[in-house]
Amino acid sequence: MKKQKILIADDEPLARERLRRLVESLPEYQVCGEAGDGDATLARVAELQPDILLLDIRMPGIDGMEVATRLSQLQNPPAIIFCTAYDSYAIQAFDVQAAAYLLKPVRKSALEEALARAGRVNRVQLRALSGMSSANTAIPPQPPEAQMPVRTHRGTELIDIAGIHYCQADQKYVTIHHTRGETVSDYTLKDLENAYPNHLLRIHRNTLVGVRFIQALKRTPEGHNLVLLRDGLGELHVSRRHASCVRQWLQGQQPGQSPL
Template identity: 40%
Template sequence: MRVLLVDDEEPARRRLSRLLRGLPDVEVVGDAGDGEEALRRVEELRPDLLLLDVRMPGMDGLALAQRYRELPPLIFVTAHDDYAVRAFEAHAVDYLLKPVRPERLADALERARGRLLAKQAAVSRVLEAVAPVDSSCRIVTVSQGVFHFFDARSISRFWSSDKYTLFLAEQREQCTEESLTQLEERLRSHGFLRVHRGELIQLTHVKAVHSRNGEHEVELQDGQLARVSRRSASTLKAALGMKAR
């Protein structure tokens, strides 16, 4: 779970970061000191969760949550106990009082994880309804509650990073809920080939194949490079009509 910390006090951000490092499957991807900066960081980093202070200069945490309802799930972390009702009205996952106890933080993150899993299940149901896996080239991403659709035939490469599947489109890195294995199965008939456990490429977008010391790498027309496993090298060469050497 990718977390963004939003608090105008740097010591508070550092302490939260230390606490989060002790929790499994949690990554602090960045921080911000006020609401305006938080909005920019959300757009840039696309976190799964915000840990958000209430009182900050400029746009405070409550104003941010009330004004921008399509933000990722929120957990308020504050020294003030009199904003809880308004926080939950803004659909906060939880409301933690400083100094935050580690066990209380862990419980809050489990609640957030449950909300994210429920959202992913809803996305999967939408995918099944609008894009049958046996016939569609459609790739769907979700960002801040907005569904975005891409044609897989315009995509050169999908790759795995940690627990995510990424690809480049519209001059930026995108993230889809589907695994590489799922994409491999439904995009095979559209010219995609799995060349590495972490790489799925569009064969019609291959510009060159580089071989060095028995290692292979594919260069794609948009400049991306994809790793090729030793095991997949012969399959790739056959698919591209290359003579075996």
């Protein structure tokens, strides 16, 4: 049986060590990583894709409650178990749909029960996701996708890769347009193109488009190429140099490494 992956987030090394020992004493679970502050937690979630997050609340930078709020906006978030020395956040924990709220020092029996509950929560989430995808005929059912960490003035934000509509470069910055809005990042288009070649397709020197949102390629009376996006998201200009890659993708072929 596959073990469930646990990420431990706490700013106190001794607290992380104690939780790690408790988790490692339970055969159904394994610790996949640790984090010591809020931004690091979001980055590690994106990197490691844990099933369950053991999350402290009072941490440097963004606190655990804000981390949980941002994770709750994702398509496939980890189940969250708060492990804290403070009982005053319990009501807020329900608002972010935490699976459990444990007070330190965490007892093994309480942790084991909370982990079992969190595992059930995640299985329900996955079944709901599967049903939602099947009901959406515009976009074929997809497995839950990874998240991309983006540093912003508010801290680290996680963006569902499969929810990216398009990315446009403007001078030094790239604006990522996605299902929850817009995020300005300091990634380059080349960074994004290399990191997510199965999700993002180059259509212009300053634009990448999320392939899940490509509906059609059309030509204007003036001879310009445009990509029509699904869900009424508009149109994007396609350079003549990159039009063949879009045609190949629409025909179900693998676009070449360089446009024709």
